[in-house]
Amino acid sequence: MFNLTAEELEKNKAVHTAKEIHQQPTVWQELISDLHQQTESFRGFIDSIYRKHDQVRVIFTGAGTSAFAGDTLVPELRKQNQQNVQFEAIASTDIVSNPTEHLFKDIPTIMVSFARSGNSPESVGAVSLGHQFIDHFYQVVITCNKEGQLAQNIRNDDNSITVLTPEKAHDQGFAMTSSFTSMMIAAYSIFTLKNFIGNESKQIIANAERLVDSIVDTIDEILKFDFERIVYLGSGLLGQLSHEAALKMLELSAGKVIATHESSLGFRHGPKSILNKRSLVVLFMSQDPYTRKYDLDILRELRAESGIKVIALTEKKDQEVEGLAHWTIQVNFEKEDLPSDFYLALLYVIFAQTLALKKSLQIGITPDNPSPEGRVNRVVQGVTIYDYRKVR
Structure with a gap:
C-alpha cells in the first residue's frame, strides 16, 4: 500500500492513516449503497421543511476538517439555486464564540453538523x-459515530x-481522511437536486480506485525535492478545499512543514511572500x-519563479499544463x-492526503499520532463551553 510494506506501516505507526486514505473508494461504494435505501426518507424530511416555510437557511457546520467539508460543499449547492433555500457554511467554533452574528430567531434553520466522533464540545x-436562538430549528447530524453525543x-x-x-469511515488515525470525503458525499446526496446516486457516483468511484493506486510513484518522485513549505491554491470551491489540503500537511507533519492555502487570484496579494527555494x-x-x-x-507566473516546484492537478491530460x-x-x-469541480475535489483531496502521509513518514513523524506529546488531539480537548444565558 503506497509503496510501503505492512512492516513499515506498523513500525512507523501509520497503519490506520494509510488504510483510511486507501479505502476511500470502497467506503464511498458502501455509503452510496446505504444511502440508496434511505435517500427518499432523508429527502422527504428536508422537503417537508422547505414546504413548511417561505425561507430556510441551511447551515453546514463543524470544527476543523468538518468545517472545511461545508466550505467545500456550499458553493456547489448554491449554484443549483434552490429557490427559498440559502446554503451557508459556518464553523461551529464561530457559532459558539459569536452566536448573535450567525443565529437568527425568525429564520427557520436546518443545522447540518459534520462530526467524525460527534463529541467535539x-x-x-x-x-x-441553535435551540436557544432559533424559533424553528431543525438538525441533520452527519456522523461516523452512532454513539457520539x-x-x-x-x-x-x-x-x-x-x-x-x-x-x-470512523477514522482511527489522528487526521480525518475517509471521514471527510464520506460526510461530504452523504450531505451532497441528500441536498443536491441532481441524481448523484447512479452513473455519477460510479464514475467518481472508478476514478478514485485508479487514482489511489496510481499517484504514489509520482508522489515518491516529488518527495525527492526536500520542501519545507507547501502552498495549496484553487479557485471557487477548490480554493476552499485547499484549506483542508494544507491542514492535512500541517497535521501529519506535526507543524514541521509550513502549510498554507489561498485562492489562485488572491495569492498575488501578499501571501505569495511565503515562497522560498524550498x-x-x-x-x-x-x-x-x-x-x-x-x-x-x-501557473505560468509560478513557473517563472526560481527554485520553487509546482504540481498541477487537473481533470484530464492537458499539454499546456504539462509544459508549465x-x-x-x-x-x-x-x-x-466530471459534472463539476465538486467531483474533482473528492479526487484532488486523495492526492493531498497521500502526499501528507508520505511526507510525514519521510521526516520521521508517526502519522497515526503525529503529536504524541498531546499538543493536539484526535478529539479536541481543553475547550470550555460557556452558558450564554448566564453570561448575558
Whole structure:
C-alpha cells in the first residue's frame, strides 16, 4: 500500500492513516449503497421543511476538517439555486464564540453538523445555541459515530435526523481522511437536486480506485525535492478545499512543514511572500473553462519563479499544463467529463492526503499520532463551553 510494506506501516505507526486514505473508494461504494435505501426518507424530511416555510437557511457546520467539508460543499449547492433555500457554511467554533452574528430567531434553520466522533464540545455547543436562538430549528447530524453525543441527543427529536457513514469511515488515525470525503458525499446526496446516486457516483468511484493506486510513484518522485513549505491554491470551491489540503500537511507533519492555502487570484496579494527555494506549490485546477483561465495565469507566473516546484492537478491530460508544471496529476481516467469541480475535489483531496502521509513518514513523524506529546488531539480537548444565558 503506497509503496510501503505492512512492516513499515506498523513500525512507523501509520497503519490506520494509510488504510483510511486507501479505502476511500470502497467506503464511498458502501455509503452510496446505504444511502440508496434511505435517500427518499432523508429527502422527504428536508422537503417537508422547505414546504413548511417561505425561507430556510441551511447551515453546514463543524470544527476543523468538518468545517472545511461545508466550505467545500456550499458553493456547489448554491449554484443549483434552490429557490427559498440559502446554503451557508459556518464553523461551529464561530457559532459558539459569536452566536448573535450567525443565529437568527425568525429564520427557520436546518443545522447540518459534520462530526467524525460527534463529541467535539463546539459541535454540541453550536446545537445547544441553535435551540436557544432559533424559533424553528431543525438538525441533520452527519456522523461516523452512532454513539457520539450529537447522534444520541436527537434520538427522540422529530425535527432531526441522523445520517451515519459506514463504520470504516470512523477514522482511527489522528487526521480525518475517509471521514471527510464520506460526510461530504452523504450531505451532497441528500441536498443536491441532481441524481448523484447512479452513473455519477460510479464514475467518481472508478476514478478514485485508479487514482489511489496510481499517484504514489509520482508522489515518491516529488518527495525527492526536500520542501519545507507547501502552498495549496484553487479557485471557487477548490480554493476552499485547499484549506483542508494544507491542514492535512500541517497535521501529519506535526507543524514541521509550513502549510498554507489561498485562492489562485488572491495569492498575488501578499501571501505569495511565503515562497522560498524550498517551496512546493500545488494548484487545484478547475474544469470550468472561464475559471481555468485564472488558474493557468498563476501557473505560468509560478513557473517563472526560481527554485520553487509546482504540481498541477487537473481533470484530464492537458499539454499546456504539462509544459508549465513540474508534475501534473490527472484524476479523471474515464471518457466522460466530471459534472463539476465538486467531483474533482473528492479526487484532488486523495492526492493531498497521500502526499501528507508520505511526507510525514519521510521526516520521521508517526502519522497515526503525529503529536504524541498531546499538543493536539484526535478529539479536541481543553475547550470550555460557556452558558450564554448566564453570561448575558
